[in-house]
Every structure is written in C-alpha cells, then in structure tokens.
Amino acid sequence: MAAMTYSYYPPDVLPQGFRVIRGANDLLFTEDGKQYIDLLSGSGTVFLGHANPAITRTIKEQLDTLWSTGAVPTCIASEAWTAVEAFLPTSHRLAVLYSTGMEAVEFAVRVARQVTGRKGLIGFNGCMHGKSMAAARLGWPNQLATLPDFHSLPYLPEEQEEVILEHARDLLATGSIAGVFLEPLLGSRGGHIPSRRFVEQLSSLCGEHGSLLVLDEIFTGFHRTGPVFLHHELGVTPDILLVGKAMGSGFPVSGVVLDRRYPIQGSMLPGSTFAGNALAAAAVVATLREMRTRDVAGTVRAIEQTVLRSLNDLGELGIALRGKGALWVLELPPGLSLSNIVARILRNGVVVSTTANFIRLLPAATIPQAHLTRACEVIAQACRAGSGAAAQAGSV
Numbered sequence: 374m375a376a377m378t379y380s381y382y383p384p385d386v387l388p389q390g391f392r393v394i395r396g397a398n399d400l401l402f403t404e405d406g407k408q409y410i411d412l413l414s415g416s417g418t419v420f421l422g423h424a425n426p427a428i429t430r431t432i433k434e435q436l437d438t439l440w441s442t443g444a445v446p447t448c449i450a451s452e453a454w455t456a457v458e459a460f461l462p463t464s465h466r467l468a469v470l471y472s473t474g475m476e477a478v479e480f481a482v483r484v485a486r487q488v489t490g491r492k493g494l495i496g497f498n499g500c501m502h503g504k505s506m507a508a509a510r511l512g513w514p515n516q517l518a519t520l521p522d523f524h525s526l527p528y529l530p531e532e533q534e535e536v537i538l539e540h541a542r543d544l545l546a547t548g549s550i551a552g553v554f555l556e557p558l559l560g561s562r563g564g565h566i567p568s569r570r571f572v573e574q575l576s577s578l579c580g581e582h583g584s585l586l587v588l589d590e591i592f593t594g595f596h597r598t599g600p601v602f603l604h605h606e607l608g609v610t611p612d613i614l615l616v617g618k619a620m621g622s623g624f625p626v627s628g629v630v631l632d633r634r635y636p637i638q639g640s641m642l643p644g645s646t647f648a649g650n651a652l653a654a655a656a657v658v659a660t661l662r663e664m665r666t667r668d669v670a671g672t673v674r675a676i677e678q679t680v681l682r683s684l685n686d687l688g689e690l691g692i693a694l695r696g697k698g699a700l701w702v703l704e705l706p707p708g709l710s711l712s713n714i715v716a717r718i719l720r721n722g723v724v725v726s727t728t729a730n731f732i733r734l735l736p737a738a739t740i741p742q743a744h745l746t747r748a749c750e751v752i753a754q755a756c757r758a759g760s761g762a763a764a765q766a767g768s769v
C-alpha cells in the first residue's frame with residue numbers, strides 16, 4: 374500500500390496512486406508517468422511556472438550560502454525588502470516578511486489595534502484570510518473561531534452593496550473599530566469583485582471614523598488579476614496591504630505592508646522563527662526580478678481572454694464564471710456533482726483547484742496559450758458531461 378501523503382483534494386476525486394514527482398512550467402508529472410496541465414499552481418503561488426530556471430538558479434545559490442539566521446538580519450532579506458518595495462507606492466513600506474498568509478493577517482490585526490487603540494474588527498463573510506482563529510473569524514466560515522470584538526458583514530452576493538455599506542456605516546460609527554479587512558476578489562468562494570464605488574465608500578467610511586482599511590491581496594497581488602494589485606483598479610489605497618503567494622513562487626512567504634504614516638513599533642510586528650527566512654527571501658528576490666523581465670500584465674490579459682472565450686458559454690448550464698486575469702472561479706449549481714466533474718477533468722489531464730461547490734482556475738502567467746486552451750476544453754467538456762448526467766438522474 375502506498376504511504377499516506379498530505380492532500381486536501383476531495384478524496385474520491387484523485388485517481389488511484391496520484392502522486393506528483395516533478396513540475397515544469399505549467400505541467401505536473403506523476404509517479405505513474407502521466408502528465409497534467411496544472412491550473413492549481415501551488416494554490417496560486419507558483420505564478421511564473423514550476424522550476425522556473427531563473428528562479429531555481431538564485432534559490433540554489435542561496436542554498437549553498439545561507440538558509441536561516443533567525444533574528445539577525447541578512448543581506449538577502451534586505452534585497453527581498455527592496456524588491457517588494459519596488460512594487461509599492463512610495464507612501465507605503467514593507468514592515469515585515471512572514472511565512473504564511475494567516476500569519477500576516479494575525480499580525481495585521483495587532484497593528485490595526487495598536488495604531489488605533491481600539492479592539493473592534495470587521496470582516497466579510499466568505500473572504501479567505503487563513504484558518505487561524507483571528508483570520509478565520511474575519512471571514513472563512515469556522516464555528517470554532519469565536520472571538521470577541523469581531524464583526525461579520527455579508528459579502529456579495531448575500532446582500533446588495535448598499536445594504537452592506539449601511540451595516541458597515543453603523544458599526545464604524547460606534548468608534549470602536551480598529552480595522553476593516555477585505556479580500557478584493559472572493560478568491561476562495563464565488564469569485565465576486567465588489568464595485569469600485571463600494572470599495573471607495575468603504576475606504577472613505579474608514580477614513581471618516583478613524584479605522585484602518587486592510588486589503589488582503591495575498592491571492593490577488595503581483596499581477597494575479599492583471600494589475601500589480603487589484604486595488605489599483607478599485608480606486609483606493611489601503612492603510613495596510615497584505616501580500617504573499619505569487620511573490621514567492623511556492624516558497625512560504627508573506628508580508629505586511631504599511632502606510633508610512635504609521636510608525637512601526639516593536640510589539641506590533643514581533644518576529645517568528647521563519648520570518649524573513651533567507652531561502653524564502655531568495656525566492657522573493659528571484660521571482661520579482663523575473664516578473665520585471667516579463668510583460669506579466671499582458672500575458673494575464675491574454676489568459677483572461679482565453680478563459681472567457683472558452684468557458685463563458687457554461688452559463689447555459691447554470692454554471693457561473695467569475696474572476697479576473699489569471700484567477701477564475703466556476704460556481705456549480707445545486708444538483709451538479711463537483712466530485713464527478715473534477716474527477717473527469719483530472720482523468721483528461723488537467724489539475725484544478727476546488728473548494729465547496731467551486732472549481733478554481735489559477736494558471737501560471739507562463740502557461741502556453743495552447744495548453745490553456747486545451748485545459749479549458751477539458752473543463753468545458755467535463756461540465757457538459759456532468760450536467761448531462763445530472764439531467765438524466767433528475768438532479769437538476
């Protein structure tokens with residue numbers, strides 16, 4: 374019997390013995406000699422392709438030099454700092470590098486509380502900020518994450534934007550709110566993006582009532598949706614910006630970015646064992662350097678066109694397609710079996726990401742157009758077959 378490996382993929386979906394041994398750009402190769410087009414991309418982290426030679430070279434050099442120093446500074450972490458800040462407006466600075474997204478979110482809670490001297494936090498249902506207690510309490514449904522001073526507001530499409538803003542206004546007017554956390558694209562749920570007007574109004578409400586706007590662009594940042602950060606298209610500037618995923622090419626790294634108006638005090642952003650780790654820093658330096666040599670925004674636009682052209686028609690089956698750039702979500706209607714459809718997609722050589730009744734497509738920016746077109750064909754066929762089977766069984 375094969376040894377257990379970690380997987381949060383639905384267990385009835387993976388083919389027998391499916392275990393990856395190698396990746397090359399947008400492709401994954403399994404132990405049994407099969408090849409898959411990868412639209413999961415390390416949960417959106419491997420944005421410039423698996424084993425990208427330029428990135429691999431820098432990380433190998435770092436492996437030969439220095440791995441970790443714990444609390445004392447390294448040259449490579451300083452380089453990573455500079456590389457990240459080159460993507461930020463001069464009004465903002467990188468305050469700290471951590472390892473995971475949830476760690477950045479946890480410490481952003483601390484910063485918001487320390488800067489404002491208040492305790493209250495607002496999050497929106499369904500936004501993904503991570504699975505630790507505070508991060509989960511801010512958005513992701515988790516009955517165990519019961520913490521005081523956290524307020525949940527509905528997100529699209531549960532309520533109209535006007536109604537949501539009314540709720541936000543009422544809470545902010547109490548003067549007890551330290552920060553409002555928002556994922557600007559519902560990346561682990563339905564792929565919804567709030568309107569520019571909604572985000573602008575939320576931002577000005579925060580300003581009016583002395584609360585900080587915290588945008589979690591861990592998923593959407595570094596061109597995943599096209600622009601460097603999605604908020605560039607939403608007309609707001611966050612007080613705190615959270616970054617991660619694509620900037621590390623799969624190495625565990627995240628960051629908390631702060632408006633320079635807020636001084637950093639030691640107790641706000643404490644160290645942790647892997648914070649600023651030299652190997653992760655090398656991955657950031659190499660990834661962001663590589664990003665600058667490419668027209669990533671242009672290739673992401675081409676990805677968006679291919680996805681829309683290939684999958685928009687699935688609306689006929691009641692399957693909604695939402696997202697932007699290289700981050701897409703297919704929402705299956707009740708009655709369609711996610712497991713059946715995803716199993717069929719895998720059998721035909723494509724790996725996708727799944728959550729609840731959603732199929733996510735997170736191609737690398739480096740995916741060849743022919744592979745993306747093929748992957749979309751496979752997905753469309755699987756959805757049509759799944760819908761036909763459901764109709765025959767009378768479940769839709």
Ligand SMILES: Cc1ncc(COP(=O)(O)O)c(C=O)c1O
Pocket residue numbers: 416472473474475476478501502503504556560561589590591592593
């Ligand atoms: C927007 C966003 N924020 C935070 C996180 C949490 O990151 P991590 O899983 O590294 O804790 C995720 C994870 O998918 C995410 O998508």
